[in-house]
Amino acid sequence: MIRSAVFLDRDGVINRSIVRAHTPCAPRSLDELELLPGVGEAVSSLRAGGYCLIVVTNQPDVARGITPAAVADSINDRIRTELGLDAVYMCVHDDRDACSCRKPMPGLITRAAAELSLDLSTSHLVGDRWRDIEAGRRAGCSTFFLDRRYRERRPESYDFRVGSLLDAARIILRKDIGHAEDR
Numbered sequence: 001m002i003r004s005a006v007f008l009d010r011d012g013v014i015n016r017s018i019v020r021a022h023t024p025c026a027p028r029s030l031d032e033l034e035l036l037p038g039v040g041e042a043v044s045s046l047r048a049g050g051y052c053l054i055v056v057t058n059q060p061d062v063a064r065g066i067t068p069a070a071v072a073d074s075i076n077d078r079i080r081t082e083l084g085l086d087a088v089y090m091c092v093h094d095d096r097d098a099c100s101c102r103k104p105m106p107g108l109i110t111r112a113a114a115e116l117s118l119d120l121s122t123s124h125l126v127g128d129r130w131r132d133i134e135a136g137r138r139a140g141c142s143t144f145f146l147d148r149r150y151r152e153r154r155p156e157s158y159d160f161r162v163g164s165l166l167d168a169a170r171i172i173l174r175k176d177i178g179h180a181e182d183r
Contacts, residue, residue, distance in 0.1 A: 001117065002118065008053065012146065013146055016035075027075060028066065055089065089108040104130070123141045124141055126162075144158065
C-alpha cells in the first residue's frame with residue numbers, strides 16, 4: 001500500500017533549536033531536548049489524517065566530533081517514542097563529505113519513500129532552514145517553511161510559510177487553508 005507522508009525536520013520544527021553564536025544548533029544532550037508547543041497535537045492530527053510521519057535530520061555535529069552518535073541516536077529515539085513517529089532518518093555527514101543524504105540533497109527522503117512505500121507527489125516536508133525546503137522540493141514534496149527568522153540564507157521558494165508545525169498540520173489537513181500565507 002502506497003501512503004503519503006509528512007517529513008519533518010527535527011531541530012527547530014519538533015524541538016527547540018539551541019542558538020549558539022547566532023546559529024541555530026541541535027541539542028547536545030537529552031537534557032537540552034525540549035519539544036516545541038503544539039508539536040504533540042500536530043503529530044496526533046496528522047497521524048489521524050492517515051499520514052506516515054518521518055523525521056529527516058542533518059546532524060553534522062556527529063561528523064565534526066561535537067556530538068557522539070550515541071547521543072544523537074538517543075535524542076532521535078526519545079522523539080520517535082514520545083511522538084509515536086514512524087521513523088527517523090539521520091545524516092551524520094558534513095558538507096565536505098558530499099553525500100546524497102545531507103539536505104539539501106533529497107537522499108533521506110527518497111530512501112524513506114523506497115523503504116516505506118511512500119508517494120512523494122502527495123507528501124509534504126516541514127522545515128525551518130533552506131536546506132530542508134530544497135530537499136523537499138528536489139524530492140517532489142510540497143514544502144512548508146517554518147519561518148524562525150534566523151539570520152542566515154532563506155529558501156528561494158516554498159509552497160507555504162507557517163509559524164509552527166501545528167499551522168502546517170492544519171493546512172495539510174485542509175482545516176485552515178485560508179489562513180496560510182503562501183509565498
